[in-house]
Amino acid sequence: MGTTSTLTSHVKSIYRPAPKQAQRGQALVEFFVAAIAIIPLFLLIPLIGKYQDISHATTMAGRYAAFDATNRNDVQGGWKPPAQLADEVRRRFFSNTDAAIKTNDTAGNFKANQNLLWVDQQNHPLIANFGKDINLSFGNEKTSAHTSKDFSSASDGAPFITTIDFPSRLQVVPHGIYRANVSVTIANIEPLSGPLNTYKEFEKINLVMNRGTSLVIDPWSASSIAQAEQRFSGHNLLFPAGSLKYIASLVNLNVQAVDLLGGIQGPQLGQLDFWRDVVPEDRLKQ
Structure with a gap:
């Protein structure tokens, strides 16, 4: 009986928890260790959200440029000038969100015309220059002006052209698949000083977003009643x-x-x- 009691006391002494005084500050140390890895990830979330927002705007801008060709192309009497279309894309999709839709309106490189959300941690715009950093092109070869190379082959007119003897005014020639491209160059981010600098690798990322939209322009479309x-x-x-x-x-x-x-x-x-x-x-x- 005495031997059993002695063994039990010995086991309890081995697994006896440490005094509470010795555990003081342990949770705080663990938190700081975890924060070194977690806080930089949290700091990246707003920047990634801004990149995603610009990416979405680039996609919508490509759709706008492509669908503009359904109303303005050589079949309907002439393309919209590429410079005018590029200015519309810059102003309506990449400048301030409350920009009015006006003819011949261009975006300027100043705060009043910039999207105030698209800035880095030092309040520098992610799109530094509208004219240089936002570009519009056409076709798979990304030409700067409308040419026959903007289209890839498609049988968009076959059901009509081969079955009806059209008069000359209805001899619309199907082009095929039309493509409009928008590219946006994102400014590199200047790194912050300090041990928890999250953006160091972004100073050399050289990010360029390219989005394009392809569609078949209906040769029957008319530009006016x-x-x-x-x-x-x-x-x-x-x-x-x-x-x-x-x-x-x-x-x-x-x-x-x-x-x-x-x-x-x-x-x-x-x-x-x-x-x-x-x-x-x-x-x-x-």
Whole structure:
């Protein structure tokens, strides 16, 4: 019995916890050790978020440039000048978020036109120069102006061109797949001094974001209502009702004879302009 009691006391002495006084400050030391690795990661989160925001804006800018070609291209009467389109991209997607959409508006390299979120830890803009750091190009070869190389092959016009004998005004030539590219050069970040400098490797990252959008431009698209009417009027296969315009005057006389007092107008037979969807002048904002 005495031997058992002695052994039990010996085991308790081995596994007896250390006095509380000896553990003081241990948690604080562990926290500082973990902070050396964790705090720099937390400091990187805002910068990564800014990079992602610029990346999203670059993607949207590429879509804007590509879809602009659906309204302005050589089929519809001429491309929008590349310099004008590039200025629109810079101003509307990379400057201050409340920028008004105005014609011939350009972004300047000053605080009033910069996105105040896109700055580094020293308040330097991540896009230092709009004109140099944001560039627009076209096609897989990234040409600076619109050329035939901006398109890759596609059978976008085959179902129509081969089955209908179009008049000359409808001989629209399908181009294929059109591509617009936007590239943004991000300014390198100046490192901070100190043992917890998180951004040291960013002083030589030389980050460039490239985004592009490809689409098939519809050769049937028209740049105006008048151009759409001009394409279809006089072609009986595409607009069979156009043949009724020759009897419109006779029908109108009969309508007026039947309704002498009601003031009913005759039907606009064979007239495309009657169906124009025109916004009233008092609804247009100057």
